[in-house]
Amino acid sequence: MTPFTTLTAPAIPLRLANVDTDQLLPGRFLRKPRSDGYDNYLFHDIRRGRDGTLRADFPLNDPCYADAPILVADRNFGGGSSREGAVYALVDRGIRAVIAPSFGDIFYSNATKNGLLPIRLPIDIVERIWAIAEADPSAPLTIDLAAQTVRLANAEPVRFEIDAFQRACLLEGRDDIDLTLAHADAISSFETSDRASRRWRAPSA
């Protein structure tokens, strides 16, 4: 996966709470192979009006934000299903970071495994970013993952929290299976001792 270190770029304001994974990627596109690219399915249904045409009032349809790689939304972003396709759709559209007051747990974890940085920030800061991005769609935000900060325009940097392990994986763009296999002996000895002490756990048909 692509490492995430720093990013200075404009943001897309999305004033919506509970943007669930069915809105990010409707279920009927889950059967598409990843090699096709998922960007066309991102927000497929909510980007369109009832007649199927793209809605002018949806920020991701606004040409001003066409190249902005940061999405800023309200609470509970990515709640719902475990579909990693919701993350693929964002990544394939070129989104590198999502800022919101809270995230669905599974979405958050899926994001970190695909080079997409989820950033939890309090709602008052999210509101400031919305206001800036709406006033000037080219206004850049600077995200520094190593320092765990987001800086808006000329303001002081704001710190965000992220788990140290997830941060390291993102910074290095590393696959955690390799890391786990370094613990192969510990896994094997656990397997052996657990089998001996709790025999009933093996499925017995």
Place this chain on the structure above:
Amino acid sequence: MDQSRRSGVETPLRCGYCPTMITPTTLFEKIWRQHRIVERDDGQTLLWIDRHLCHEGSFHAFDKLARSGRPVRRPDLTFAFADHYVPTRDRSAGARDPEIATMIRLLGENTARHGVRLFGLGDPDQGIVHVVAPELGLTQPGLTLVCGDSHTSTHGAFGALAFGIGASEVSHVLATQSLWQKRPRTLRVTVDGRLGPHVSAKDLILAVIARIGADGAAGHVVEYAGEAIRALPMEARMTVCNMTIEAGGRAGLIAPDDTTFDWLHGRRYAPKGADWDAAVADWRGLVSDTGASFDREVRLDGASIAPTVTWGTSPENAVPVTDRVPDPEAEGDPGRRATLAAAVDYMGLIPGMPITDITVDRVFIGSCTNARIEDLRIAAGVLKGRRATVPTMVVPGSSAVKRQAETEGLDRVFIDAGAEWLESGCSMCAATNGDMVAPGQRCASTTNRNFRGRQGPGARTHLMSPAMAAAAAVTGRITDVRLLGETA
């Protein structure tokens, strides 16, 4: 930096003040400690996974595994189910849509390649993964169980630590039979008293979600306790744990008890003979000790819960059936006002209208939330001798549930009421198999998500219990099932 502690053997937690006293421990903590392979200083823990369940959607993870050239470490602990894409009508020709047929075929190929047991389209035990795994006795107290599906929380009803994971994590579990997790926080939801007549587990969990919000349990494992929970049969406990994810919870848990053991005894993959006795002796210890502390506590009075339905586009938009659609103008916060207004608009409702004035175009009784035998008995109880006035589909949660229902004659009740009696699968819950609610149509549904477009583009979903969905089928509008006797 890592590997500060290893554990295969548990050491009891001792109290810091009085070393002879054992610190009271939560059920979650007990299961977590039993599965800890490596714990790192940064708080990440490598957990052993006892059961891994797959479905058609696991193809991304199998692809990833294939690209890395790794084998499945424990195919004997991995079980696969065809559910999300299976046709619910005429199965003789398989799925008609070529893309959907490919999903079912890929699951067959991937499981065959790795020697994983598949409960496929033609299998007598086919059905929704979260219905079939418990039925077969694969779900047991004290296990860690994962699946690439958020409603894996269902299995917590047995006192198993069960949670949904994404495709990257699925491939990690396939390759290593383990998973890195950060210790979640704990929330105990205690429901005192008894539920009223016609009030079910679905109403209970919708009331909980309305209280704490769709992200109210984010980062938490939720243990359900109290008299109302203890009184629930296993099917109802599964409904409660199933929808824990709709409150944002990582997992739901209910301490196993005799209800659990009686339900599990004799099932195909459950322990047998002396192993069964040893297992039950161990399982009886899987309770939160008196005095164990939780990061948060929430209490509800079971007797005050009414039949509950959702009006909006998030499960937190749940209200008693006796209530009204909220008026966004009455909301002071501008952000919340806009969110409410957008939901009212999408749902095509009038602010302030009574919930029971909402007419429905169709009814769906199905899904891993509410399509077990108990649910079908309740729905049939309401429909018996009555007619559905709107198109109604009944989709059993598993092929075994379907057979059982037919043995009991429930299929006749549904068919005589004019409902469709179909083959088991996810069907209209997420519309992945092509069973969809038409744009703008309104569906009374026993499923778990009322998200925009969940049941098809432009579909409007009202979540409710099987009894309430059956009542809506009879009257064609949202109806308080407690009053149906008088109005019918």
